[in-house]
Every structure is written in structure tokens, then in C-alpha cells.
Amino acid sequence: MWQIETGTTAGKIYVTLIVLAFLVLFMGLIPVMQVLPPRGRRALIALVTFFAGLVFAAEFFWPVNKQGENWLTPAIGPAQNTLQIIAAMALALGTYGLIRLHLRNIVQQRSQWGYSVVLIVAFVTMGFFSVWNTLAEKGVLSKTVVLQRGFGLLFDNMLVPLESTMFSLIAFYIFSAAYRAFRIRSIEASILMFTAMMVMIGIVSLGNIISYQWLGLPVEQTAEMEKNPFSLRNIGYNLALPRIAYWILQALNAPVQRAIEFGVGIAGLAMAIRLWLSLERGIT
Amino acid sequence: MEKQTIWHRLLMIDRRILYLILFVNIIIFLLLPVKVSTVTSPPVRRFYDTIEQLKPGDMVMVSSNWSAGTIGENRPQLEAVIRHLMRKKVRFTVISFEPQARDISFRFVSRVTEEGGYQYGKDWAHFGFLPALVGGIKGMVKDLPATIKQDIKGTPIAQLPVMQGVKTLADYKMVIDVTPAGTVAAWIAYRPKDLIVLFCPTSVMAAEAYTFLDSGQVAGMLTGAIGAQEYEQLLQREGLGTPFAKAISFSHALIILFIILGNVALFMSRRAQGG
Amino acid sequence: MSYQHAADNWFSAIIIALIALAVLLNIARAKAGAQLYIRRIPGLDAIDEAIGRSTEMGRPVTMIPGLTDFGVVAVQALTIFKYITKQIAKFATPMRLLTANATVYAVAQEAIQDAYNEAGRPDLYDPDDVRFLSDRQFAFASGVAGLLQRERVAASFMFGEFFAESLIFAETGNIVGAIQIAGTISFTQVPFFVAACDYTIIGDEFYATSAYLSREPVLLGSLVGQDIAKLLFVLTIIVGLITTTLQGKDHWLVKLLGMPGGWEAFWKVISKVISGGS
Numbered sequence: 001m002w003q004i005e006t007g008t009t010a011g012k013i014y015v016t017l018i019v020l021a022f023l024v025l026f027m028g029l030i031p032v033m034q035v036l037p038p039r040g041r042r043a044l045i046a047l048v049t050f051f052a053g054l055v056f057a058a059e060f061f062w063p064v065n066k067q068g069e070n071w072l073t074p075a076i077g078p079a080q081n082t083l084q085i086i087a088a089m090a091l092a093l094g095t096y097g098l099i100r101l102h103l104r105n106i107v108q109q110r111s112q113w114g115y116s117v118v119l120i121v122a123f124v125t126m127g128f129f130s131v132w133n134t135l136a137e138k139g140v141l142s143k144t145v146v147l148q149r150g151f152g153l154l155f156d157n158m159l160v161p162l163e164s165t166m167f168s169l170i171a172f173y174i175f176s177a178a179y180r181a182f183r184i185r186s187i188e189a190s191i192l193m194f195t196a197m198m199v200m201i202g203i204v205s206l207g208n209i210i211s212y213q214w215l216g217l218p219v220e221q222t223a224e225m226e227k228n229p230f231s232l233r234n235i236g237y238n239l240a241l242p243r244i245a246y247w248i249l250q251a252l253n254a255p256v257q258r259a260i261e262f263g264v265g266i267a268g269l270a271m272a273i274r275l276w277l278s279l280e281r282g283i284t
Numbered sequence: 285m286e287k288q289t290i291w292h293r294l295l296m297i298d299r300r301i302l303y304l305i306l307f308v309n310i311i312i313f314l315l316l317p318v319k320v321s322t323v324t325s326p327p328v329r330r331f332y333d334t335i336e337q338l339k340p341g342d343m344v345m346v347s348s349n350w351s352a353g354t355i356g357e358n359r360p361q362l363e364a365v366i367r368h369l370m371r372k373k374v375r376f377t378v379i380s381f382e383p384q385a386r387d388i389s390f391r392f393v394s395r396v397t398e399e400g401g402y403q404y405g406k407d408w409a410h411f412g413f414l415p416a417l418v419g420g421i422k423g424m425v426k427d428l429p430a431t432i433k434q435d436i437k438g439t440p441i442a443q444l445p446v447m448q449g450v451k452t453l454a455d456y457k458m459v460i461d462v463t464p465a466g467t468v469a470a471w472i473a474y475r476p477k478d479l480i481v482l483f484c485p486t487s488v489m490a491a492e493a494y495t496f497l498d499s500g501q502v503a504g505m506l507t508g509a510i511g512a513q514e515y516e517q518l519l520q521r522e523g524l525g526t527p528f529a530k531a532i533s534f535s536h537a538l539i540i541l542f543i544i545l546g547n548v549a550l551f552m553s554r555r556a557q558g559g
Numbered sequence: 560m561s562y563q564h565a566a567d568n569w570f571s572a573i574i575i576a577l578i579a580l581a582v583l584l585n586i587a588r589a590k591a592g593a594q595l596y597i598r599r600i601p602g603l604d605a606i607d608e609a610i611g612r613s614t615e616m617g618r619p620v621t622m623i624p625g626l627t628d629f630g631v632v633a634v635q636a637l638t639i640f641k642y643i644t645k646q647i648a649k650f651a652t653p654m655r656l657l658t659a660n661a662t663v664y665a666v667a668q669e670a671i672q673d674a675y676n677e678a679g680r681p682d683l684y685d686p687d688d689v690r691f692l693s694d695r696q697f698a699f700a701s702g703v704a705g706l707l708q709r710e711r712v713a714a715s716f717m718f719g720e721f722f723a724e725s726l727i728f729a730e731t732g733n734i735v736g737a738i739q740i741a742g743t744i745s746f747t748q749v750p751f752f753v754a755a756c757d758y759t760i761i762g763d764e765f766y767a768t769s770a771y772l773s774r775e776p777v778l779l780g781s782l783v784g785q786d787i788a789k790l791l792f793v794l795t796i797i798v799g800l801i802t803t804t805l806q807g808k809d810h811w812l813v814k815l816l817g818m819p820g821g822w823e824a825f826w827k828v829i830s831k832v833i834s835g836g837s
Contacts, residue, residue: 060565061565077423087629090664098691163353171306171310177751179546181753204536208322212323242323253494257495260746267766267767267785268631279781281775422563489722
């Protein structure tokens with residue numbers, strides 16, 4: 001019932017009726033919302049929210065057949081497609097807001113309007129070549145040398161290096177942040193610093209060189225070492241920097257992360273329930 | 285005015301000087317022909333061993349979601365993975381859930397597979413960009429050709445020789461997620477039960493995956509360029525991971541040196557203030 | 560078969576129902592007038608201080624909801640920003656809300672306008688203060704970094720879901736001398752915020768923020784319900800730990816809790832227990 005056969009006449013009539021019904025509903029909804037008092041409006045919104053969320057909740061809990069589906073499962077795909085369409089429409093709105101802001105900067109010659117000119121020129125140029133490229137890929141337009149060179153220049157020679165450059169800034173910022181933050185100011189700060197240093201040196205080749213080449217610690221654990229866990233060789237094996245780093249990541253980091261993720265997951269579920277039942281006043 | 289000691293100056297050092305030192309350090313160790321070997325970490329060893337268990341003709345899904353920003357970490361990983369898959373003579377398909385990743389991964393994998401003698405359509409294919417990750421995975425679990433419909437070149441999926449006998453995601457042996465984002469949780473949650481998941485994140489995102497490694501939900505992991513270096517060592521084929529990891533290695537050493545210097549400066553300046 | 564329905568994983572079905580019950584019961588308790596306690600979160604107490612500092616310096620406040628898609632995280636981030644905006648409106652401090660998601664941008668515009676209206680200062684609302692910069696991660700990062708530098712912001716609030724760009728925001732804010740308060744559910748970005756920001760809100764403290772700031776009974780009740788749910792998880796872990804240690808992995812309780820499957824698997828284990836099998 002959620003998928004319509006648009007090839008048949010009945011299907012086409014069905015689609016037309018649905019589109020008309022939505023138009024009537026939408027056009028009718030605006031005057032109704034204006035006439036209703038605020039409490040009525042909130043009640044209507046809460047009702048729509050509840051039924052929209054109920055589809056997903058019911059689909060999850062409803063018993064399934066041997067194929068792992070129930071009668072609501074085919075509705076999920078179209079619902080998710082609808083969300084994608086809304087996101088695409090919102091993108092148009094966001095882009096409009098961006099262009100409007102910068103055009104206004106240029107027209108009114110506000111402070112630093114030169115950057116707005118750069119943005120508009122870059123936006124138009126990249127947008128032009130991207131649309132042309134997509135149409136050429138689909139065979140609507142031809143793939144000319146100008147397109148190939150232009151798109152290649154903009155994408156491979158500008159966009160890719162620019163994005164990589166921004167990501168590489170993180171390396172430099174880490175350096176200044178670590179230099180500033182990792183100081184022995186308190187017990188917690190000291191633990192943070194030593195742990196970070198252990199992991200930083202343990203996960204890279206330098207940790208291997210220090211532990212296995214300079215200090216000559218065992219690289220692998222033999223059966224004999226397993227039998228004598230407190231032997232010097234076994235202790236040495238476990239004190240190698242890479243093993244300490246791996247232990248910190250596996251035995252300290254992972255359990256803490258699980259704990260935080262439990263809390264975040266439960267809190268997210270609680271918030272979703274509040275939004276679904278319109279108990280959350282928040283931004284509404 | 286109080287005289288500024290060298291320790292005070294060190295504490296207040298202009299960050300641009302720090303950036304310059306790091307920049308020079310990276311350039312030197314990128315270009316220096318120093319061979320630095322490494323010991324394979326357990327997650328990389330598990331990654332390698334899992335792929336080694338594949339048989340010729342098996343199907344593998346490569347989910348490539350990285351774009352230009354993380355090219356330094358994800359590209360060496362993807363290259364090493366593709367070369368290993370070609371060595372094992374498995375069939376693979378590539379998919380992207382990020383628009384820019386579609387073009388980058390297609391062009392990159394095309395180049396690597398050409399070098400390895402793989403033919404597009406017969407040995408591998410690219411499914412293009414799929415907008416919704418969770419919806420896409422769920423759709424592929426149910427009916428892959430109906431979800432993907434056509435490959436990046438516009439050919440219907442069912443017509444591709446590489447897709448012979450493949451109806452759903454359950455017909456794949458494993459999925460390898462090469463990504464800078466947290467997409468692996470969706471693969472773990474919605475995949476068919478027997479589909480093995482391998483993970484190639486950037487170093488920043490790797491910390492999140494240790495819980496999945498512990499529980500076995502992720503069979504193996506390559507952590508950024510360092511993981512790529514270890515993997516290249518196992519494959520005995522040096523790619524970009526090795527020089528990048530070398531530069532990272534010495535950068536870490538530099539950062540640790542400056543952390544120690546900063547603490548010494550703090551201690552000495554406090555001493556100077558105290559008398 | 561994958562875990563796409565409650566029937567595939569009975570454990571998740573029951574747990575979700577139990578968490579929902581705990582949350583709803585405590586919301587009812589709070590609405591009935593129960594006094595509920597919430598501990599101090601220093602980062603949130605500093606919000607007013609940060610806004611005051613911005614007002615004194617005459618420099619703007621920035622609010623960044625990260626790369627969040629519109630969902631629960633974005634709604635929570637916008638709720639916090641709405642509170643901050645109401646405080647800002649009292650002092651007519653300039654503000655900028657920068658988004659990387661168009662849907663969040665659309666909702667944020669409405670939320671911020673509402674905030675100014677509720678604060679009695681609709682004249683202060685400027686649609687250009689809420690901006691959609693780009694949905695590309697590093698284009699957004701460069702836009703935010705540029706704005707932080709050009710406008711020399713005095714306070715920066717980062718609440719939401721962040722990825723690699725978090726350190727770019729935090730360190731740039733540090734360079735311009737802004738007081739920074741960050742809250743994120745992204746576990747991997749917490750170290751960067753801790754290193755570069757003045758205050759960091761971690762994990763579910765992010766979701767507790769709206770309850771902490773507004774002290775609304777519904778939100779406080781929900782918070783207590785969440786804590787009870789967490790206790791339930793802890794008890795399950797302890798029971799599983801003790802049982803596995805003393806009885807081994809083949810004990811029916813360990814099999815029941817450690818091996819979720821469909822309802823058939825559940826009834827199979829239960830009926831074996833009842834019939835006295837192992």
C-alpha cells in the first residue's frame with residue numbers, strides 16, 4: 001500500500017489524488033492554524049508529531065514475518081526519502097540565505113565586502129562547472145575540453161588542496177594546544193599529560209625503536225613467558241611502549257568510552273521520547 | 285618591569301614559531317631517506333589475517349566515504365586494501381555515502397586497479413553515491429539491485445558481470461569501511477549477521493572503535509597512516525603510508541620534547557619567582 | 560538476518576521499554592511536585608560569566624552547533640542556544656549562530672527569533688546573525704575560523720556533534736582570546752576541547768544542560784529517569800560479572816543476557832530453565 005505503481009492508469013489517478021489531497025490539506029492547514037488559539041495549535045502539532053513518530057516506533061516493535069518485515073516496513077523507505085527531500089529543500093533555503101547575505105554586503109559595501117565578492121565568484125564558478133559536469137556525465141551535455149580542464153582545475157587543483165590544507169591545520173593546532181595544556185598543574189593534569197605522552201610515543205614507529213631496538217625488550221610472548229608471567233622477560237614484554245599504548249587504548253579508553261556512550265545513548269533515547277510525546281518545550 | 289627570563293619566554297613562545305618548527309620537522313622527515321620499521325599492532329594483524337582468509341571470487345564491499353580533507357590518512361589505507369584484495373583475486377564493489385567521496389574514490393580506485401590488471405565491470409564496480417547511509421544499508425540487505433539500481437557509469441547493476449549471483453548484502457563476505465566519520469556503527473547495527481566488518485578510520489576516529497574491536501563486531505582496524513604503514517609492511521609493498529607515518533612519528537617526538545620543555549620552563553619560572 | 564526489529568533482539572525491545580518507563584514515571588513524579596536534585600556543572604555556571612565578558616568587551620558571542628544533522632542532538636543544541644540568546648538579549652550583546660546544516664539553519668532562525676521575542680527584544684533580531692556557511696566540513700571550519708578571527712569574538716559556545724574540525728574552532732577561539740564553553744556527545748573530540756577550551760561538557764551532561772539551565776520539572780524528571788536506567792545497566796553488568804565468575808559462561812542467566820536473539824531464543828532459554836535443564 002506504500003508503493004504506487006505509476007505506470008498504470010489507476011496508479012496515476014491514485015498519485016494525482018494524493019497530491020491534490022496534500023495540497024488541500026496544506027492550504028487548509030494554514031487558515032486553520034491561524035484561527036486556532038495557541039493551545040489548539042500546540043495540540044495539533046503534538047498530534048501530528050505523535051502519529052509521525054508512531055510509524056517508526058510501531059514498525060520497530062510490530063511482529064515480523066519470515067522475511068523480517070511487517071505491514072509498516074514498506075513505509076519506512078518512502079518516509080526516509082521524504083526526509084531527504086526536505087533536507088534538499090532546506091539546502092536551497094540555506095544557500096539562498098548565504099547568497100543574500102553576501103550580495104547585501106557587496107551592494108551596501110559593508111566592512112570586508114571584498115571577501116563576499118570572492119565567495120560569490122567562487123560559488124557561481126564552481127556551481128556552473130559542477131552542474132555542467134553532472135549533465136555531461138548523464139549524457140545531456142557534451143564533455144568538452146573546457147569542461148574537463150575547468151572542472152579538473154577547480155576540483156583537483158583547488159578544492160582538494162584547500163580541504164587538505166584545512167585538515168592539516170589540526171596538526172599544528174594540536175602542537176600549540178598540547179604545549180599549552182599539558183603542564184603539571186594538578187594531579188589530573190599530570191595523569192592526562194603522562195597518558196597522552198605514552199600513547200603518542202607508543203603508537204608510532206619511534207615507540208617500537210625505543211622498546212625493541214634500544215632497550216632490547218622481547219617483541220613476542222613465548223610459551224615459556226606465558227608460563228612464568230612474573231619473569232623478567234615477560235615483564236619486559238609487557239612494559240614495551242607499544243604494548244602500554246595499546247593497553248591504555250583497550251583497557252582504559254574503551255571502558256570509559258562505553259560508559260559515556262551508555263549515558264549518551266540513554267539520554268538521547270529520553271530526549272527522543274520527550275520530543276515524540278511533545279513533552280520537550282525547548283525550541284518550540 | 286620584571287626581567288623576562290628565558291623560561292618565561294619559553295612559556296610565552298609565539299605559536300607561529302612552534303608551527304614553523306613543526307613544519308620544518310615534517311618536511312625533513314618526509315624527505316629524509318630514513319627507513320623506519322614497525323611492529324604490527326594487534327588490530328592491523330587481525331585486519332590482514334581476515335582478508336587473507338578470503339578465497340578467489342568472494343565478494344567484498346568497500347565503503348569509501350573520505351574526501352579531500354582526510355586524503356593523507358584514508359588514501360594510503362584504501363590503496364593498500366585494494367592491492368590486497370586484488371592479490372587475493374576477490375571481486376569487490378565500492379560505494380560512497382558522501383558526494384565528494386564518490387568522485388575521489390572512483391578515480392583513485394580506477395587508477396590502482398588498472399595497475400593491478402583488474403577490469404571494471406568484470407572484477408570490480410563502483411556503485412556511486414547513495415545519500416542515506418542507514419536507509420542504503422537496510423535496502424542493500426533486502427534487495428541490492430533495487431536499492432543501487434545502476435553503477436557510477438549508468439549501467440544497471442544486474443548487467444555487470446561482477447554482480448553475478450549477488451542479490452543482497454548477505455552475498456558479500458565482508459565490508460571494509462574507509463571513512464573519517466562514525467559510519468561503522470551503522471554497518472554494525474544494520475548488516476546481515478554474518479557479514480564481517482573491517483574498519484579504516486582516521487587516527488582521531490580510531491579511539492571510538494576499540495569497543496567494537498573488543499566485542500568482535502569489528503574484525504580488524506587500520507588506524508590512519510600509521511595503520512597503513514603497518515599494513516604495507518605486511519603486504520611488503522611500500523605505499524604512501526610509510527613515509528607519512530615516519531613524519532608523524534617524529535612529529536610526535538617533537539611534541540613530547542616541547543611538552544617536557546614547557547614543564548621544565550614552568551618549574552624553573554616558578555622557582556625564579558619564588559626566589 | 561540483521562537487528563532491524565524488536566523481534567530480532569528481544570533484549571533491546573525490553574530495555575527500550577524499561578528506559579521509557581523509567582523516564583516517563585519520573586517525569587510524572589516531577590510534575591507532581593517531587594523535589595529532584597541535580598549536581599553542579601561548572602561549565603554551565605560559566606555561561607553567564609562568558610556572556611558578561613562579551614558585553615563588557617563589546618565583542619560578539621558565537622554559537623556553533625557543529626556538523627549535527629537535524630535530530631535530537633541539534634534540537635538540544637538549539638535549546639541551549641535559545642537560553643543563551645535570551646541572556647544575550649538582556650544586554651544587547653551581538654551574536655552569531657553558525658550552522659553547517661541547512662535544516663538546522665532553518666530551525667535555528669525560528670528558535671533565535673523566538674528567543675528574542677520571549678526576552679522582549681524582538682528589535683534585536685537580525686536574520687543575518689544566523690548563518691548557514693557550508694555543509695562541507697572544512698569549508699565550514701574555515702568559515703567559522705575566519706569569522707572568529709575577523710570579529711574577535713569574546714565568547715564561543717560549541718554544543719553539538721563535532722568531528723575533526725573541533726580543534727580548529729577551539730584553537731582559533733583560543734588565539735583570539737575568547738572564553739570557550741564546549742559540550743559534545745562526540746567522544747573522540749572531548750580531548751581537543753579539554754585541551755583548548757575553558758570548560759567542557761562531556762557525554763550526557765550535554766543532554767542534562769537544558770534541565771540544568773531551565774530547572775523545568777519535565778526535564779529534571781527525565782534526567783532522574785535516565786540515571787535510574789543507567790543504574791539498571793550497572794546492575795545487569797554486575798549480575799553478569801558475578802554469575803560468569805562463579806557459574807561460568809554456560810549458566811542460563813549468562814546465556815539469556817549475553818546472547819540476545821529473537822523471541823524464539825528467549826523462550827527457548829526460559830523454557831529450559833523452567834523445565835530444569837541447563
